[in-house]
Amino acid sequence: MQHDDQATTQTPVSGQQLMLGIDLGTSRTAIMSSRGTKETVRSVVGYPKDLIGIKLLGAPMIVGDAAYEKRAFLDLRYPLEDGVLREYGQRDIEVARDLMGYVIGRATPKPDDTICAVIGVPARASKANKTSLLRMAQEVVDMALVVSEPFMVAYGQNKLLNSLVIDIGAGTVDICGLKGTMPGPEDQVTLTKAGNFIDERLQAAILERYPHVQMNLNVACAIKEEHAFVGHSPGPINVSLRSGGKPVICDVSEPIKAACEAMLPEIIENMKVLVEAFPPEDQSTVLRNIILAGGGSQIRGLAEVIAANFNDYGDVHVTRVSDPTYDGCSGALKLAQELPPKYWGQLGDMIGF
Ligand SMILES: Nc1ncnc2c1ncn2[C@@H]1O[C@H](COP(=O)(O)OP(=O)(O)OP(=O)(O)O)[C@@H](O)[C@H]1O
Ligand SMILES: [Mg+2]
Structure with missing residues (x-):
């Protein structure tokens, strides 16, 4: 990875490009790379509580499941809360950077690789939150684009036109109407009654x-x-x-x-608002293209109960993605590989080039 000015100019980069799709989740972060990496990491970083902890751990920090298992002598930090970066202080940014650095390390980049990452964030992550995420990403990748999590799912499933994606994660439920363009704020909602709320x-x-x-x-x-x-x-x-x-x-x-x-009324109500926001001639197609994603999509009976709530809307089809752990992440990688990074600026918030 290069830490020079190349990434912030129009100069063509040398070396190989390593493309990454990253689904930065409240509970788990998934990463896939153009060289075949496919991993998930629990979104937690552990730091020794004291000198004894440092001795026991033999390292200044540890990330993922291993940190959780050793939690007795570690301070556990979760960099994401309700799907977005915690931003109470500089320390939070450092924790997020430690997680991100570790996750990217799993893709074993070579020293002269140009690392280009598409990172999924909740549908309605604030501009400020995206900016801090990108600022933090800048320290570990050369180019990064943030896109909404449900958009990544839709991209991966080739459902970019006239569909509705509901991504049920740990911190957030993200719902997005796909209209064949990059979804804007009016096309998406983020709800915070998700997996953690059910727990x-x-x-x-x-x-x-x-x-x-x-x-x-x-x-x-x-x-x-x-x-x-x-x-x-x-x-x-x-x-x-x-x-x-x-x-x-x-x-x-x-x-x-x-x-x-308990989380259903808000989901149904917001789905109805988003369906109505499509042109009337497209609404029947949208109702036949409702996709459930994220860990919470595995709740039994969910597709049927959601469809039943639309029984006076005509023909309704609700399906689940086949791999809730990786479908968002693989959509992000697909986007990274299919759209040249020099055009990423047209798609949303990014750093690099
Ligand atoms: N079989 C299951 N049934 C119901 N919920 C499940 C199941 N398996 C996992 N989950 C829940 O799904 C959630 C994790 O989903 P996912 O990995 O999509 O979230 P995330 O991406 O980390 O969170 P977010 O998108 O909110 O940042 C957790 O709350 C987990 O307990
Ligand atoms: Mg998620």
């Missing part, structure tokens, strides 16, 4: 029903990832929890349904 709701709902069990967000999240559903109940969902240190079997079917369905 909180589920924890509360289980405690309400079984006040004596021990619950935390990790346990709630694990139950959700295994059993999440909306709509028709599949029957009792018995899980083993702990009460007074002993295992107890609890039916969590109702709490799961309530927690998962």
